[in-house]
Amino acid sequence: MTMWIVVIVAGIATYAIRFVLIGLFGRIEVPPVIERALRYIAPAVLAALTLPAVLSPGGVIDPWNAFVPAAIIGGIAAWATKSIGAAIIVGLPALWLVQAFFS
Amino acid sequence: MNSSEHATWSDGVRAVSPILLGVIPFGLIFGVTAATADVPLLAAWASSFIVFAGASQIALVEVMDGGGAPAVAVLTAIIINARMLMYSADTGRYTASESLWTKLGVAYLLTDQAYLVSTHRFPDPSNAAGFVRFYLAGGLTLWTTWQISTSIGIVAGTAVPASWSLEFAIPLTFMALLVLAVKDRPGLFAAAFGGATAVAAVGLPYQLGLPLGTVAGIAAGMTSERWFK
Numbered sequence: 653m654t655m656w657i658v659v660i661v662a663g664i665a666t667y668a669i670r671f672v673l674i675g676l677f678g679r680i681e682v683p684p685v686i687e688r689a690l691r692y693i694a695p696a697v698l699a700a701l702t703l704p705a706v707l708s709p710g711g712v713i714d715p716w717n718a719f720v721p722a723a724i725i726g727g728i729a730a731w732a733t734k735s736i737g738a739a740i741i742v743g744l745p746a747l748w749l750v751q752a753f754f755s
Numbered sequence: 756m757n758s759s760e761h762a763t764w765s766d767g768v769r770a771v772s773p774i775l776l777g778v779i780p781f782g783l784i785f786g787v788t789a790a791t792a793d794v795p796l797l798a799a800w801a802s803s804f805i806v807f808a809g810a811s812q813i814a815l816v817e818v819m820d821g822g823g824a825p826a827v828a829v830l831t832a833i834i835i836n837a838r839m840l841m842y843s844a845d846t847g848r849y850t851a852s853e854s855l856w857t858k859l860g861v862a863y864l865l866t867d868q869a870y871l872v873s874t875h876r877f878p879d880p881s882n883a884a885g886f887v888r889f890y891l892a893g894g895l896t897l898w899t900t901w902q903i904s905t906s907i908g909i910v911a912g913t914a915v916p917a918s919w920s921l922e923f924a925i926p927l928t929f930m931a932l933l934v935l936a937v938k939d940r941p942g943l944f945a946a947a948f949g950g951a952t953a954v955a956a957v958g959l960p961y962q963l964g965l966p967l968g969t970v971a972g973i974a975a976g977m978t979s980e981r982w983f984k
Binding site: 653654655656657658659660661662663665666667669670671672673674675676677685686688689690691692693694695696697698699700701702703704705706707708711712713719722723726727729730731734735736737738739740741743744747748751 | 772773774776777794795798799801802805806807808811815819825828829832833836837838839840841842843844845846847848850851855858859861862863865867871874875920921923924925926927928929930931932933934935936937941942943945946947948949950951952953954956957958964965967968969970971972973975976977980
C-alpha cells in the first residue's frame, strides 16, 4: 500500500513538473535572460548525466574503467555520423572488446 | 504541404528508433530491479505509466527496497525529475498556441529523449505544427517501448546475461545526444562546466549532482557568450 502511495504521489509531482511551464507559457512574457538560459539546458544536463555515469559506474570515480574508452569511441561515432544509433552500434562492441582485453 | 505533414509523423517515429536501442535495455534493467526488490511488484510496474521517468522509477524502487522513508523516495524522484522543469519551459515555446488537451498530452510524454530529439530537429519554435506532430509521434513510440520493455524486464529480464553490459547503452545514448547538442562554443562551455560539476558532486546524496551540474553549466554557457561574439 505504501508503495502505491509513493508511486502515485511521485507521479503527480512529476506530471506537475512537466506541465507547469508548458501550461503557463502562452500566458506569460518570457524574459530574454530566461530565453538565453534555455539554449544551454541540453548541453548542460546531458553532460551532467553522461560524465558521472561514464567516469563512476560503480559510484566511485575511476577514470581507468572500461566505460571511458568505449564512451569516447561511441561519442566519436555519433559526431562523425550525426546518429545516435551509431554510438550504440559502435560503442557497445567497443566496451566488450575493452572488457575482453583488460579484465 | 500535405505530404510534408505526413512525413513529419513518420519522421518522429524514425528519429527516435535508434534511441530505442538505449531505451529497451533501460526498461529491462528497471524491470529486473523491480522484480528482484522487496516491493509490491504491481505498484512498481504501474510506475511505468504513472511516473514514466526511468531514472526516478529505479530510485523509487531502490529507496523503498532499502527500507527508506516514503517521503525520501518521493523527494528523490522530484530531484531527479527537476530537469524536466527546464524542458517544460523550452517546450512551452513551441506549444504556446496549442489546445489545452495537446499541452496535457505533450507534458505527459515529456522525457529526455522526446525533448532533445524534437528540439534538435526543430530548433526554431515558430514551426510549432511540425514540432508537435514530430514530438507526439516520437513520444508515443518511446512511451510504448517503455511499457513493453519494463513489462518484459519484470517477467523475464533476469534471463539477460550481465556480461552483455546492456546498461551501458544508457550513457551511450546520452553521450550521443550530448555530441549533437553542442553546436557552438558557449554550448561547449555549458557542457564542460555542467559535466565537471556533476563529476565533482559524485557521492553527494539524492543525485544532487544532476541539478547542480545543470545550473552550473547554464551559468557557464551564458557567461561565455560575451567572449565569443
